[in-house]
Amino acid sequence: MKKIIIASTSTVHGSDYLSYILPTLATFFKEVSTILFIPYARPSGISYDDYTIKAKKAFEKINIKVKGIHEYNNPKDAVLKAEAIFTGGGNTFELVNQLYKQDIINSLQEAVNGGTPYLGTSAGSNICGVTMMNTNDMPIVYPPSFTTLGFIPFNINAHYLDPNPDSTHMGETRETRIKEYHVFNTTPVLGLREGSWLEVINKDIVLRGDYTARLFKANESPREIPSNSKVIV
Amino acid sequence: MKKIIIASTSTVHGSDYLSYILPTLATFFKEVSTILFIPYARPSGISYDDYTIKAKKAFEKINIKVKGIHEYNNPKDAVLKAEAIFTGGGNTFELVNQLYKQDIINSLQEAVNGGTPYLGTSAGSNICGVTMMNTNDMPIVYPPSFTTLGFIPFNINAHYLDPNPDSTHMGETRETRIKEYHVFNTTPVLGLREGSWLEVINKDIVLRGDYTARLFKANESPREIPSNSKVIV
Numbered sequence: 111m112k113k114i115i116i117a118s119t120s121t122v123h124g125s126d127y128l129s130y131i132l133p134t135l136a137t138f139f140k141e142v143s144t145i146l147f148i149p150y151a152r153p154s155g156i157s158y159d160d161y162t163i164k165a166k167k168a169f170e171k172i173n174i175k176v177k178g179i180h181e182y183n184n185p186k187d188a189v190l191k192a193e194a195i196f197t198g199g200g201n202t203f204e205l206v207n208q209l210y211k212q213d214i215i216n217s218l219q220e221a222v223n224g225g226t227p228y229l230g231t232s233a234g235s236n237i238c239g240v241t242m243m244n245t246n247d248m249p250i251v252y253p254p255s256f257t258t259l260g261f262i263p264f265n266i267n268a269h270y271l272d273p274n275p276d277s278t279h280m281g282e283t284r285e286t287r288i289k290e291y292h293v294f295n296t297t298p299v300l301g302l303r304e305g306s307w308l309e310v311i312n313k314d315i316v317l318r319g320d321y322t323a324r325l326f327k328a329n330e331s332p333r334e335i336p337s338n339s340k341v342i343v
Numbered sequence: 344m345k346k347i348i349i350a351s352t353s354t355v356h357g358s359d360y361l362s363y364i365l366p367t368l369a370t371f372f373k374e375v376s377t378i379l380f381i382p383y384a385r386p387s388g389i390s391y392d393d394y395t396i397k398a399k400k401a402f403e404k405i406n407i408k409v410k411g412i413h414e415y416n417n418p419k420d421a422v423l424k425a426e427a428i429f430t431g432g433g434n435t436f437e438l439v440n441q442l443y444k445q446d447i448i449n450s451l452q453e454a455v456n457g458g459t460p461y462l463g464t465s466a467g468s469n470i471c472g473v474t475m476m477n478t479n480d481m482p483i484v485y486p487p488s489f490t491t492l493g494f495i496p497f498n499i500n501a502h503y504l505d506p507n508p509d510s511t512h513m514g515e516t517r518e519t520r521i522k523e524y525h526v527f528n529t530t531p532v533l534g535l536r537e538g539s540w541l542e543v544i545n546k547d548i549v550l551r552g553d554y555t556a557r558l559f560k561a562n563e564s565p566r567e568i569p570s571n572s573k574v575i576v
Contacts, residue, residue: 125513154519155526186530201523243482246514249436250476250524252489269514280537281414281479281502286387290434293388304513328514 118302120231122158128168146192150208151200151233157251189217201234202245207253239265270301292328347543351535353464354451362402377408379425384433384443384466411522422450432465440486503534525561531576
């Protein structure tokens with residue numbers, strides 16, 4: 111049975127790392143004593159050790175230990191034997207690059223589809239989709255593929271931002287970018303606003319948090335999914 | 344002799360397509376009667392024909408004809424025989440994908456390094472750098488490589504945006520993203536603000552327009568390049 115939390119962001123403005131979602135995680139991980147942390151996305155380029163310390167500090171508040179995947183000799187084994195897995199945010203291109211380089215795509219699919227609880231935030235959530243093609247990140251490395259873990263039958267746009275009507279900047283809005291994506295692709299995309307997350311229990315995908323989420327499908331007008339309702343694409 | 348204009352954007356807020364830079368283009372292209380237009384970046388997914396009409400309407404104001412590369416049977420030949428070339432903005436991933444698919448990377452290098460005047464805006468400017476790794480665009484297609492034309496010895500971040508101190512959004516600032524890039528790469532990056540452009544005459548690269556540009560180098564603090572001064576990396 112699949113058990114996954116897919117969060118738009120690790121941190122909401124003005125609060126500590128993971129603190130907005132910690133009560134949810136305490137319940138979600140209540141049978142877990144140690145989480146395997148995947149720090150490959152390296153936000154701001156920080157080291158795997160430093161990033162793992164950050165995750166440790168958050169999870170010790172709910173009495174869960176954290177161990178970084180880089181502390182193991184065999185990352186595949188670490189994934190397959192993990193009690194639970196957390197992939198943190200950062201740069202999605204580098205994260206996906208390392209998933210391929212360390213050859214753990216299949217192991218992650220085997221573990222999580224087999225019931226190992228998984229938490230993703232931001233880049234760690236993008237990889238739960240079919241591809242990473244709706245990331246907002248800069249392509250600072252060239253991964254061998256954009257195909258990701260496919261835990262859900264659509265893609266995630268994390269940190270979804272509504273158009274700002276006052277902006278004078280000519281860069282494309284998020285909605286324009288996702289519509290461009292649908293000129294070339296058919297996989298639906300869910301824009302998850304900061305503070306929202308998906309709770310996946312087997313085939314049921316439910317939106318949680320205070321906000322609606324915006325669902326984009328090829329050749330259809332986008333629509334808002336209410337909080338606490340199922341996401342059906 | 345190389346002759347290139349590398350513009351951050353085609354359009355500044357509140358004005359028509361290319362109008363802010365049209366007086367400069369009238370001088371830059373004064374010996375040119377027809378420009379070859381490369382519409383591959385397809386902003387908002389518009390067709391090559393529609394995009395070419397948009398370019399035509401702008402250039403007819405300065406009495407220059409525009410012909411789309413898709414109107415030719417042999418795109419390599421079209422590039423090599425062009426009087427001048429303009430690559431418009433849109434999605435950099437799809438643009439680069441098509442440059443490889445149509446196999447015109449070498450032809451563009453031969454033509455432009457041999458003296459064919461070139462204008463790029465936005466995505467069409469990103470490809471003038473060493474790689475497309477500093478684009479802001481969404482990776483909606485997977486190009487065979489991120490390596491681009493290398494007309495200049497650094498990369499471009501078009502539509503460069505300064506951090507907004509009032510923002511409560513947790514997505515990375517442009518500066519943070521470029522600094523992450525330099526954890527993995529050494530090529531310098533120039534953040535070009537909207538309304539700025541580079542004028543490349545052979546080896547001389549001069550910043551034009553009303554704004555400074557922000558130069559990022561690995562392991563150095565970023566610095567501002569004044570308008571009308573040479574960009575030396």
